Amino acid sequence: MSEAYDPSLERVHGLYATMLLIRAFDEHAGQARRDGHLRGSVHEYIGQEAIATGVGANLLKRDYVSSYHRGHGHCLAKGADPVSMMKELYGKADGLCGGKGGSMHVADFALGILGANGVVADGVTLAVGAAQAVKLRGEDRIVTAFFGDGAMNRGPMLEALNWARVFDLPVLFVCEDNTYSDKTRTASVTGGPGILARASAFGIPAESIDGNDVIAVDEAAARLTRAVRSGQGPVFLHAKTYRWRGHLALDPGRYRDAQEVSRGMADDPIARAKAWLFARGVKAESLAADREAAVERIRSAVSQAESAPWPRPEILFTDVQDLGAPT
Amino acid sequence: MSEAYDPSLERVHGLYATMLLIRAFDEHAGQARRDGHLRGSVHEYIGQEAIATGVGANLLKRDYVSSYHRGHGHCLAKGADPVSMMKELYGKADGLCGGKGGSMHVADFALGILGANGVVADGVTLAVGAAQAVKLRGEDRIVTAFFGDGAMNRGPMLEALNWARVFDLPVLFVCEDNTYSDKTRTASVTGGPGILARASAFGIPAESIDGNDVIAVDEAAARLTRAVRSGQGPVFLHAKTYRWRGHLALDPGRYRDAQEVSRGMADDPIARAKAWLFARGVKAESLAADREAAVERIRSAVSQAESAPWPRPEILFTDVQDLGAPT
Amino acid sequence: MTVLSYAEAARLALLQEMERDPNVWVLGEDLGPEGGVAGQYAGLQQRFGKSRVVDTPISESTIMGAAIGAAMCGTRPVVELRYADFGLCAADEIVNQAAKARYMLGGQVRVPAVIRQPIGMRDGMAAQHSQSTEAWWIHIPGLVVVAPSTPADNHALLKAAVRCDDPVIYMEHKELWTVRGEVDESAAPAPLGNAAVVREGRDVTIVTWSSMVSVCLAAAQALAESGVSAEVIDLRTLWPWDKDAVFASVVRSGRLLVVHQAVRVGGFGAEIVSEVAEQLFDKLKTAPRRLGAPRVPVPYSEPLEMRCRITADDIVAAAIGMARAEA
Amino acid sequence: MTVLSYAEAARLALLQEMERDPNVWVLGEDLGPEGGVAGQYAGLQQRFGKSRVVDTPISESTIMGAAIGAAMCGTRPVVELRYADFGLCAADEIVNQAAKARYMLGGQVRVPAVIRQPIGMRDGMAAQHSQSTEAWWIHIPGLVVVAPSTPADNHALLKAAVRCDDPVIYMEHKELWTVRGEVDESAAPAPLGNAAVVREGRDVTIVTWSSMVSVCLAAAQALAESGVSAEVIDLRTLWPWDKDAVFASVVRSGRLLVVHQAVRVGGFGAEIVSEVAEQLFDKLKTAPRRLGAPRVPVPYSEPLEMRCRITADDIVAAAIGMARAEA
Numbered sequence A, B: 001m002s003e004a005y006d007p008s009l010e011r012v013h014g015l016y017a018t019m020l021l022i023r024a025f026d027e028h029a030g031q032a033r034r035d036g037h038l039r040g041s042v043h044e045y046i047g048q049e050a051i052a053t054g055v056g057a058n059l060l061k062r063d064y065v066s067s068y069h070r071g072h073g074h075c076l077a078k079g080a081d082p083v084s085m086m087k088e089l090y091g092k093a094d095g096l097c098g099g100k101g102g103s104m105h106v107a108d109f110a111l112g113i114l115g116a117n118g119v120v121a122d123g124v125t126l127a128v129g130a131a132q133a134v135k136l137r138g139e140d141r142i143v144t145a146f147f148g149d150g151a152m153n154r155g156p157m158l159e160a161l162n163w164a165r166v167f168d169l170p171v172l173f174v175c176e177d178n179t180y181s182d183k184t185r186t187a188s189v190t191g192g193p194g195i196l197a198r199a200s201a202f203g204i205p206a207e208s209i210d211g212n213d214v215i216a217v218d219e220a221a222a223r224l225t226r227a228v229r230s231g232q233g234p235v236f237l238h239a240k241t242y243r244w245r246g247h248l249a250l251d252p253g254r255y256r257d258a259q260e261v262s263r264g265m266a267d268d269p270i271a272r273a274k275a276w277l278f279a280r281g282v283k284a285e286s287l288a289a290d291r292e293a294a295v296e297r298i299r300s301a302v303s304q305a306e307s308a309p310w311p312r313p314e315i316l317f318t319d320v321q322d323l324g325a326p327t
Numbered sequence C, D: 001m002t003v004l005s006y007a008e009a010a011r012l013a014l015l016q017e018m019e020r021d022p023n024v025w026v027l028g029e030d031l032g033p034e035g036g037v038a039g040q041y042a043g044l045q046q047r048f049g050k051s052r053v054v055d056t057p058i059s060e061s062t063i064m065g066a067a068i069g070a071a072m073c074g075t076r077p078v079v080e081l082r083y084a085d086f087g088l089c090a091a092d093e094i095v096n097q098a099a100k101a102r103y104m105l106g107g108q109v110r111v112p113a114v115i116r117q118p119i120g121m122r123d124g125m126a127a128q129h130s131q132s133t134e135a136w137w138i139h140i141p142g143l144v145v146v147a148p149s150t151p152a153d154n155h156a157l158l159k160a161a162v163r164c165d166d167p168v169i170y171m172e173h174k175e176l177w178t179v180r181g182e183v184d185e186s187a188a189p190a191p192l193g194n195a196a197v198v199r200e201g202r203d204v205t206i207v208t209w210s211s212m213v214s215v216c217l218a219a220a221q222a223l224a225e226s227g228v229s230a231e232v233i234d235l236r237t238l239w240p241w242d243k244d245a246v247f248a249s250v251v252r253s254g255r256l257l258v259v260h261q262a263v264r265v266g267g268f269g270a271e272i273v274s275e276v277a278e279q280l281f282d283k284l285k286t287a288p289r290r291l292g293a294p295r296v297p298v299p300y301s302e303p304l305e306m307r308c309r310i311t312a313d314d315i316v317a318a319a320i321g322m323a324r325a326e327a
């Protein structure tokens, strides 16, 4: 765990609780998808919780966040209500998007969450635009764009890095490097010295951290969000992590080496935070209770989601556009 | 002029003659467009001739070249017939593309010229694909992709750099940096330490040269094409130059500082080559005669183009696709 | 009332909207130096500064993506894509993000962006700079599509587009930029979705838009001399199109002819003809007809390009044929 | 004859074509590890190696651009774009390069590329993974468009697409991947452009394709029970579509109903209805009709998505209405 930075026990305990909530949410979401209770693509964030959590802890309610297909963790860390999220995954009427979006489109504009996104890297272009709006309107907010390692090969992603630099926008780019782009090892389709070199080539200060160390993430995010808030322009954080599960809930992830997977899972961000807390005197029972509380909160969200009403049929035709009939 | 490299008088004389031909071609094309004899977009290559010439001198007939909107010079340097090119610009039946393409689409597949291109950076993606075909078929050719400084901000361009590295393709990337992207100073919309850093960030060996020094270009191109031919994978050449005229023939280029323009024009690649030859004993009359010969060759191309027949009307419907009627 | 060109009228509309609402801003390539390819932004950067009239890198994906993000965050961007052909470089962002966001996110957010994509053939701009792609956007739920034919409409409709809370594909025609006409400088925004009956007639209803309006009017004049009374309807807004106006006319005339410059196959004319055939079958006295370009890329050479165009003669011939046919 | 799934049939076709012609190769994301999203490439990388079954970076523009360049240089790439929605990320390359190259370059070159873009709704994949975009490609000169509905067709038509010398947009339906059917493994390529009359009937002609074929057949069965004899035509190739087959049927039945899963407004149904209304007006006994999705993005929630779909009941109701209507 990181050395110089010495966060309070309370802060780390909070980060731990957030990670537990995210884990419990996605443990359920993945299983519910495999069991056929959810539909579509459900991308579990399991193993990567420290990143959303550490970054999210340094964002204000008014800050904007743009996410990608693996988006549940970012929403929860930004404060989204797990009940409304779960209802969305269940396609129910009062889900965050009224059931129209599902897992890949969870969003909560009241909390500045611009949405998960089904097209790799597109959310990053939205993020730089959000930052441009912030700047134009003279607002005191920053924008965080989360995206994966695979996204670093898409043109719009690279354009957006240039864009943020050219217009000096208040953006924190967070690359969650979980080694894979779907079933492909990202390294096998990525040229050059690496992700940091790419960000730097567009003039964006960039650094790498251990993305499974929530304290390291918190420290870096605190520093970088401060820099962005101070008007320094964009910064780039490369967080190394590992995706425990398959690319999505229905993918058993068999193309991966078993050893690699167990090595990855051994480096559990939650276990690490738990050990840190335990070493500083937090009781094992208390830590276990935190876990139980998170699981219980999700259990309750699920039962509310299960019993919630479906969207009324006429909802099919609402919120398309003001002009013109949809039929 | 470059020091270590000592080309033969004959070689430089040849380069000089090619530059003169390109200049004469575009002097005419620009004026003919302004006079209303040509249509559409005509992008003059004037001032940039050393790059196409120096690179072209190191390419074999079987090598592929992909170009962009400012493409006349690349075609001529690769050996395209100025008469067939001029006929294309005049929209005549036996122009290189039967009159269907015009200035922005000159191509000659018999010479490996995959075409000028009207969409910024798209030609670069075609080039890496051509290189992939070369590799797949085990052919002994290389591919050169020419593009502008402005193209370096387009996503597909950046994707293509990664692509060439990932698949180790035989591509020479040549960035012709003429300071402008249309009416915009490229520096004002380009973040980071520069073009070389970008190429390097994708793992492509890159170097900058004085693109108005045809000997320097020849030297670098000789070295780099050798490297590419030897199977080393992609390389990147950044050639600094200046665009004398407006972005296209109908643009007087008034958004530029007069001093900047005259400074740019003072650094004339043709005058520099001429001085080099003169200093080594080539007679002034001989050098003037070269110029006259180039002008005369273009004059003849023009008169052949002017008197050439128009495409027959039914040509409208040919070469669309094999299946289905076009009407 | 004053006489302005189509480009000047659009510029005036934007100027007025930018003065009215500080959240309106513009982004695209080369807007500042000389006010866009047709001067349609002339002087606006000088007036509103570089942060409201933004010269962008050549990054169509991010131009569009950023505009969407900014539109989600309280601003009203006007996006200049220069030619409809380059609009294809941002097709993903337009369709997958701009058009879908409001619906997919359950009505939490709107995307009030104007997306300018000039269409049409002009003076040999050839295959990559001459397309008319309105049919694509009409097919996409969430988009409004506008195609003004006169300076007055380009003023009043652009104002309306800026105030529209949903994304508007705004398609000016390149050949109309310099056309002059009376403009009421203080005109209110024109309601979107209303067609104009630009000439009244009994025998045949000609439905058209954009640059074809004047051609259809010329044809109607000639038809009158042949004893055929043609009604000409300028749709102005293509989605939603003014079915009331078209249906009312067809009910009277019993004959429908749709004329557009876009490729006939799969063009928007197909939607209009189908809708009329479905809804007003019993009112039709003869087969409906469509006139549009052949299904070929737009060729460069003048005689070929001319043959791609629908002329007044073509329209006259079609209308006379229809008027003479018996049901 | 053997029983294969739609995905297996496609795989077999590709395997046979790759064995036949060493210039056939495949590129796209995640083809190697498990053979694509539906196993439609299973085992091909193991068999033909990584240079003929190429796992690419997430770079849709360059995937497409590279395929085009490679197709111009003697190879026959098969491009996997995964979902038609992501095909929009390569719309520029498909339209401005692949479709136009042959024509714009005067017939010097062909682009024999197969561009696979699976379409359709499936199990809650929501707005960004459910689109059917065939109408777009039909409108673009230079493209062939194919949409197989059965395993046998996915075998024989894919072979034909690979051998076609022009770019083919090949649209499989996600919901058909697992559908099984008889396939003649040694079948020759099916001629492109030929429809199949999959059920004969007198009273109404139902024209459809892709996943709607089986729905229309079910409807025809139900219609028979109500005394309405429906002919069902599976177009198979959408451009060029088999006008002879459709016209012959409509001449007999006098009634045309087009059914597709794509959005009804501006869908390909409009082209078919228009063409029939124009050419066979006098043969129609009643108004032609189109059934397609409402003009809304595809929602996630199950009851909403179900309401977007055309059901056998919808078809029955429409056909009965038409059969009862008097001209």
Ligand SMILES: Cc1ncc(C[n+]2csc(CCOP(=O)(O)OP(=O)(O)O)c2C)c(N)n1
Pocket: A069, A070, A118, A119, A120, A147, A148, A149, A150, A151, A152, A178, A180, A181, A182, A186, A243, A247, D029, D058, D060, D082, D086, D089
């Ligand atoms: C433009 C685009 N191309 C392809 C896909 C299919 N796809 C979805 S996620 C994914 C892999 C993304 O990898 P990465 O960015 O590393 O994120 P991760 O899934 O690892 O979190 C791919 C290829 C897509 N959604 N969008």
Ligand SMILES: Cc1ncc(C[n+]2csc(CCOP(=O)(O)OP(=O)(O)O)c2C)c(N)n1
Pocket: B069, B070, B118, B119, B120, B147, B148, B149, B150, B151, B152, B178, B180, B181, B182, B186, B243, B247, C029, C058, C060, C082, C086, C089
């Ligand atoms: C995708 C795309 N965007 C915009 C344009 C319009 N455009 C044509 S040339 C050009 C500037 C290109 O600058 P650069 O790449 O430096 O080439 P140069 O013209 O300087 O030779 C622009 C913006 C285009 N053709 N294609």
Ligand SMILES: [Mg+2]
Pocket: A148, A149, A150, A176, A177, A178, A179, A180, A181, A182, A186
């Ligand atoms: Mg990843």
Ligand SMILES: [Mg+2]
Pocket: B148, B149, B150, B176, B177, B178, B179, B180, B181, B182, B186
């Ligand atoms: Mg330039």
